[in-house]
Structures are given as C-alpha cells and as structure tokens.
Amino acid sequence: MNLCGWLRVLAAEGTARGRNEAAAQVRTQVAAWAGGYVRRHAPCSVDDDDVSEALQHLLMRCATGTSRFRGETEGEAHAYCMRVLTNKARDLCRAKRRFRSLTQTNDDGDEAEMELVGDTEVALDEMALRDIAEVFQLVEQAIVRLHRAKDAPGLVESLRCHVDARLGATLEDQLDTHGYLEGDARDETTFVKARNRVYQYRNRGRKAGCAALTALVGEGRLGPDDIEHAVRILGCDVDHGGGEKEKGALS
Numbered sequence: 070m071n072l073c074g075w076l077r078v079l080a081a082e083g084t085a086r087g088r089n090e091a092a093a094q095v096r097t098q099v100a101a102w103a104g105g106y107v108r109r110h111a112p113c114s115v116d117d118d119d120v121s122e123a124l125q126h127l128l129m130r131c132a133t134g135t136s137r138f139r140g141e142t143e144g145e146a147h148a149y150c151m152r153v154l155t156n157k158a159r160d161l162c163r164a165k166r167r168f169r170s171l172t173q174t175n176d177d178g179d180e181a182e183m184e185l186v187g188d189t190e191v192a193l194d195e196m197a198l199r200d201i202a203e204v205f206q207l208v209e210q211a212i213v214r215l216h217r218a219k220d221a222p223g224l225v226e227s228l229r230c231h232v233d234a235r236l237g238a239t240l241e242d243q244l245d246t247h248g249y250l251e252g253d254a255r256d257e258t259t260f261v262k263a264r265n266r267v268y269q270y271r272n273r274g275r276k277a278g279c280a281a282l283t284a285l286v287g288e289g290r291l292g293p294d295d296i297e298h299a300v301r302i303l304g305c306d307v308d309h310g311g312g313e314k315e316k317g318a319l320s
Contacts, residue, residue, distance in 0.1 A: 231274030
C-alpha cells in the first residue's frame, strides 16, 4: 500500500491493530526522506532528535484531532506530510529561540539554563498510538453522554480544535476550519471575529475534555497510567479521586 493508503487507514476510526500497522508504515516511508527535507526547510540547525520529534508529531497529527489526512492521491499525501513536518520544524526552531532567551547569567557570570515549560509533545516511544486514540475516543463518548444532545456535537468539535492547537496547530491553521464562516469576506473585521471564535472553541474544548476525563477517572474507567499523557495534551490535571486540578495553558 502507498503512503496515501496508509494515511487514510490511520485517519479512519478503524481497529487499533490496523492503525498501529498504518503508523509504522507511515513512519517507515516518511523517514526515508524526512531527514533531508526537515533540515532543508527548518529556519535553524536541527539534529537527528529534532527530525525524530517531527516524525512523532506527524503521526500524532495523522491519528488525532481534526487535521487528519483527507486527500485521495499520493501527491496530496506527500504534500500533507511535508506541510506538517515544515510547521513542526518551525515550531522547534521557535522553541530553541525561546529557550535561549530564557538563559540567565548568574552573579559569577555563568550561564544558568531555565527549563522551558509548557511543552505538550508526547513521544510515541513513551505511549502506544493506540492508547492515545482510545483515550480520546472515550473522552468524546463521555462528552456526548454528559451533555445535552444539541450541545454535544459542538463540544466534541471544540475538543478536537483544542487538541489540534495543543499538538501544534497555529491560529492560521485553524481559521479556515473553525474560524471563518461560509461566505465571510477575508477582511480585518471578519478576521477578528474568526480569531475570537477559534479561541472560544479552544477554551470550550479544554473545559469539556477535562471534565469528561475527570468523569472517566471518577467512574474507574481510566486510571493514572491511562491518562498520564492525555492530561498533558488537554492542559489539565486530574487527581486519582477524579477531581480536576487545572494547569496553566500554553502561551
């Protein structure tokens, strides 16, 4: 099967075994050219670890949220992967610049590095792709169960918008999918409204997702190990008793 076919399998709500196989195939095929591509398009120097992180990010975007591959051709598949890798490379370089700007000099003139907080990237060697997808599927089901029928679809969409943003989607990425309404003129007035709409979606999605995750823990359907990475992606913390302890959102 070609890259397009595997991306479509990974984007579908299929079996865990099929999605894991698709993830492995996508990683193998893209890894063959990703190193050179990321190095050419990154606005700073990147190493093998950065390339590996970009690949992991690609697999996350392929399998979760609203930014999964929806194309039908091999050309569209490669363009999709290149776009995600390029955006991640730029994010990595911005993070490196922020890290350098946080470097302080102590009284002795020695540099002391400050930890860059707020990173939500989850490496796939720490958690199976299957577990990510299954946890968020349960969260979406809990949202449907916990809210009125007329509100649930919008909250699920808001959750996906929030997850996409936590995984690296920029405001520009989300304006078309969540901000602008059909027929909107692309002027300053509609931009402000579209931007605010995206922020509202993200905020609603975080609150709904955290509440659903809290409910699942309280019901005993998920344990601490199950939610370890989900709480990082959502931007909230859940204690073992099912109570939510909110964390600061990413800047």
